[in-house]
Amino acid sequence: MYGLEKSKQRAFVPFDLEKELKADPKKAQQTLSQIESSINEIKNALRGGSSTENVDQLGILLHGYTALQRVLKRVVHQ
Helix, strand or coil: CCCCCCCCCCCCCCCHHHHHHHHCHHHHHHHHHHHHHHHHHHHHHHHHCCCHHHHHHHHHHHHHHHHHHHHHHHHHCC
């Protein structure tokens, strides 16, 4: 009553990418190496210097790649 009743929690459904990476560890390592190379390219571009608009976009892209890298490492090591 009034939201105090016990509710059944739904089980976590793994993502498609997570299933693929657990099934094929080589693909996971390949994906991680591609992400690592992309991160290095972005870092080199940021060190090289460019327009402020480009720096902002590269910074956002760098944050996205590093977040993806962290998630993939967690999935692989589970």
